[in-house]
Amino acid sequence: MKVKIDLKDDVLRGRLKRIVQEVGxxxxxxxxxxxxxxxxxxxxxxxxxxxxxxxxxxxxxxDVIDPRLPDFLLRNRFRxxxxxxxxxxxxxSYLEEEFAKAKRYDFPLSVIYLxxxxxxxxxxxxxxxxxxxxxxxxxxxxxxxxxxIILPATAKEGAQRLLKRLRRKFLRLDWxxxxxxxxxxxxxxxxxxxxxxxxxxxxxSMRRL
Numbered sequence: 001m002k003v004k005i006d007l008k009d010d011v012l013r014g015r016l017k018r019i020v021q022e023v024g025x026x027x028x029x030x031x032x033x034x035x036x037x038x039x040x041x042x043x044x045x046x047x048x049x050x051x052x053x054x055x056x057x058x059x060x061x062x063d064v065i066d067p068r069l070p071d072f073l074l075r076n077r078f079r080x081x082x083x084x085x086x087x088x089x090x091x092x093s094y095l096e097e098e099f100a101k102a103k104r105y106d107f108p109l110s111v112i113y114l115x116x117x118x119x120x121x122x123x124x125x126x127x128x129x130x131x132x133x134x135x136x137x138x139x140x141x142x143x144x145x146x147x148x149i150i151l152p153a154t155a156k157e158g159a160q161r162l163l164k165r166l167r168r169k170f171l172r173l174d175w176x177x178x179x180x181x182x183x184x185x186x187x188x189x190x191x192x193x194x195x196x197x198x199x200x201x202x203x204x205s206m207r208r209l
Contacts, residue, residue, distance in 0.1 A: 001085060002031030007049060009037070012067055016049070019071060023078045024143065033062075033085065047081065069196065076199040079142055091140035091148055098152050099195050102188040110159035112149040113202050115182040119144040125181075128169055132162075156187040167209065182208050 003025040007013040016035060017027060025033075034040060035047045039058040048054070048064045057064065062085075065077055080092045095111070102109035116122040122145045129139055129149070138150045151159055163183060170181075186201040 001033065001082060002026045002028040003033045003035060004029055004031040006034055006036040009067075012037075012049070015071075016067075016074070019074050020078050023075055023082055025078070025082065045085075072203060073196050073200060076203070077196065080195075080199075091138060091142065091150065094138045095148075095150055095198075096195055098150060099188060099198065101152070103192075107153055108155040108158075109188040110151045110154045110156050111186050111198060111202060112151070112159055112163060113142070113184040113206075114147040114149070115206075116145045116147075117181070121145070121181075122147055125166075125170065129166060132165060132169065156185060159185050159187070182206055 001024070003020055005013050005017050005020070005027065007016070020035070021027065033045050033047065035049060037049045039048065039054075040046055040060070044060065046058070046061045048057070048061050049067050050064055051066055051068060053064055063077070063081055065074070069077070080095075098109050101107055114122075114125065116125065122141070126139065126141070126147060129147075133139060133149070136152050139147060142148050149162075151162065154162075163185065184202045184205040184207070186198055186205055188198060189201070192198055192201070
C-alpha cells in the first residue's frame with residue numbers, strides 16, 4: 001500500500017516515514033493515503049497528525065494521531081490502519097466497536113495477539129482456530145505472520161484458558177519442523193481511555209511459548 005507523508009515538520013516527517021515503512025507502507029507521491037498535519041479536501045483518504053482532536057473531523061479522515069505517542073504505539077496504530085484499509089470492516093473496526101462497548105457498559109473484553117515464525121504457520125493456525133471460537137469472537141491477520149483474536153464478554157482468565165486450548169491444538173498439527181510463537185494477552189481495564197492503551201498493555205505482555 002502506498003502512502004504520502006505531507007508534513008511541515010521535517011523531523012516528524014522523517015520519523016513517521018521510517019515508522020510507516022517498518023509497518024510495510026510504500027512511500028509514494030501518487031499514493032491515495034496521505035499523512036498530513038492540515039485538513040485536506042482532495043478526495044484522498046487522510047491520516048491527520050494533531051496534538052488535539054478537531055471539533056469537526058473533516059470528511060475523508062480515517063484517523064487522528066497524536067505525534068507525541070511513542071514509536072511502538074505509532075507502529076501499532078499504523079499497522080491497524082493498514083489492516084483497516086485492506087479489510088474496511090475487519091479487525092480494526094471490530095476492536096474499536098467492542099472497546100467502546102466494554103467501556104460504556106463495563107463489559108469485559110480481552111485480546112490475544114499471536115506472532116509466528118512463518119506466514120505458512122500463521123495461515124495453518126488461522127484455519128485451525130476458526131472452529132473453536134464463538135460467533136462473537138473475531139480472528140484476523142494483523143500482518144502475514146501475525147494474528148489477533150478479539151474476545152468480547154471475556155475476562156483475561158478466559159483468554160488464558162482459550163490460549164491453553166489453542167496450544168494443545170497447535171501441538172496436534174502435523175508440523176514439518178519444530179515451531180514457536182510469541183503471544184500477548186490484554187484485557188480492557190478501567191484506566192484505559194483508548195484502543196492505544198490496550199495495545200500498550202498487549203505489547204508489554206508479550207511472551208514466547
